[in-house]
Amino acid sequence: MTELAIDTTALRRTYRARGGRRVGVEGLDLRVPVGGVHGFLGPNGSGKTTTIRMLLGLVRAESGSMRIFGHEVPDELPDVIGRVGAIVESPKFFPTFTGWRNLELLAAGIGTPKARVGEVLDATGLGDRGKDRYKGYSLGMKQRLAIAATLLKSPDLLIFDEPTNGLDPAGIHEIRQTMRRLADEGRTVLVSSHILAEVEQIADTVSIIGAGRLLAEGPVTDVIGDSGITAVRVGVPDPESAAAVLSGDGLRVRPDGPYLRVRGVDDPARITELLAHRGIYVHELVPERADLESVFLELTSATSLAQPPRGRRGRHAPAEPVEPAAEVS
Ligand SMILES: Nc1ncnc2c1ncn2[C@@H]1O[C@H](COP(=O)(O)OP(=O)(O)OP(=O)(O)O)[C@@H](O)[C@H]1O
Numbered sequence: 001m002t003e004l005a006i007d008t009t010a011l012r013r014t015y016r017a018r019g020g021r022r023v024g025v026e027g028l029d030l031r032v033p034v035g036g037v038h039g040f041l042g043p044n045g046s047g048k049t050t051t052i053r054m055l056l057g058l059v060r061a062e063s064g065s066m067r068i069f070g071h072e073v074p075d076e077l078p079d080v081i082g083r084v085g086a087i088v089e090s091p092k093f094f095p096t097f098t099g100w101r102n103l104e105l106l107a108a109g110i111g112t113p114k115a116r117v118g119e120v121l122d123a124t125g126l127g128d129r130g131k132d133r134y135k136g137y138s139l140g141m142k143q144r145l146a147i148a149a150t151l152l153k154s155p156d157l158l159i160f161d162e163p164t165n166g167l168d169p170a171g172i173h174e175i176r177q178t179m180r181r182l183a184d185e186g187r188t189v190l191v192s193s194h195i196l197a198e199v200e201q202i203a204d205t206v207s208i209i210g211a212g213r214l215l216a217e218g219p220v221t222d223v224i225g226d227s228g229i230t231a232v233r234v235g236v237p238d239p240e241s242a243a244a245v246l247s248g249d250g251l252r253v254r255p256d257g258p259y260l261r262v263r264g265v266d267d268p269a270r271i272t273e274l275l276a277h278r279g280i281y282v283h284e285l286v287p288e289r290a291d292l293e294s295v296f297l298e299l300t301s302a303t304s305l306a307q308p309p310r311g312r313r314g315r316h317a318p319a320e321p322v323e324p325a326a327e328v329s
Pocket residue numbers: 015016022023024025042043044045046047048049050051194
């Protein structure tokens with residue numbers, strides 16, 4: 001059985017809202033394996049921050065259970081929190097102090113030897129900028145300094161809530177590289193995001209949530225699907241007749257401009273074969289590979305929220321629609 005860094009069962013947290021309760025997290029089962037980068041994905045308001053805050057003991061769960069490295073949270077959190085580093089909000093640093101000095105102060109505060117400061121600056125790619133003042137850092141460098149601060153106590157688990165918010169592409173790239181490097185050192189990195197493209201490139205495993213519930217989980221490749229082919233774009237002289245032929249064979253077909261988009265086919269050659277038998281000749285056949293973005297959009301769209309369960313690991317998991325709660329003004 002895979003060793004788990006984070007394990008939650010039927011986790012629930014709601015918030016008071018006008019006209020009732022607003023769902024933060026509703027029956028969430030989250031499993032983060034030890035080692036590697038785990039993308040915790042969901043649209044805005046899907047419950048990522050609420051989950052992270054509950055794991056860190058900052059928000060109380062109404063029901064359900066949570067474990068970090070097998071320790072019950074929140075009861076046994078003091079036993080394991082030393083192994084956890086987290087950035088939930090932007091940490092405050094002294095603007096006129098150097099990055100190095102800021103970290104020295106933090107290290108002294110938690111009883112970490114000063115020698116560790118140089119190591120964590122190197123680990124986050126700030127080795128040659130440590131002697132520069134914090135206020136002169138780019139946003140990406142500021143975020144890397146925040147990561148460096150979490151590394152001072154050498155945590156086994158790092159939790160980053162939307163660490164690339166507000167960064168430009170270069171900054172995003174730097175953070176991505178840093179997270180990958182940390183995972184390659186044997187740490188577990190949980191990174192929440194609603195930007196799929198950046199997570200897809202570095203995550204080993206993902207959990208996708210919507211409306212506080214798990215929609216899919218597993219290795220990125222499994223979540224995307226083994227074949228990777230989600231649809232085939234087909235160009236034919238007579239799309240209407242071709243659609244009838246393909247639908248008749250159980251394929252899902254819909255018009256897409258002058259083309260047809262066909263789903264439910266593992267081997268695109270099947271399309272050519274079916275159509276050729278009816279004297280319809282294909283002039284274009286383009287398999288379109290799924291990416292996490294399209295899986296995510298499909299899973300988190302309102303219609304798929306209402307779809308029935310399809311299983312667990314590497315599959316799409318149960319999801320039920322949740323009544324929207326009124327906003328509090
Ligand atoms: N303190 C709070 N009071 C009331 N409602 C809250 C509070 N915190 C979160 N919520 C609500 O709970 C739901 C989940 O919010 P949460 O911040 O956990 O989502 P998220 O996935 O982290 O979103 P984002 O990507 O926008 O940060 C949202 O509907 C949000 O409005």
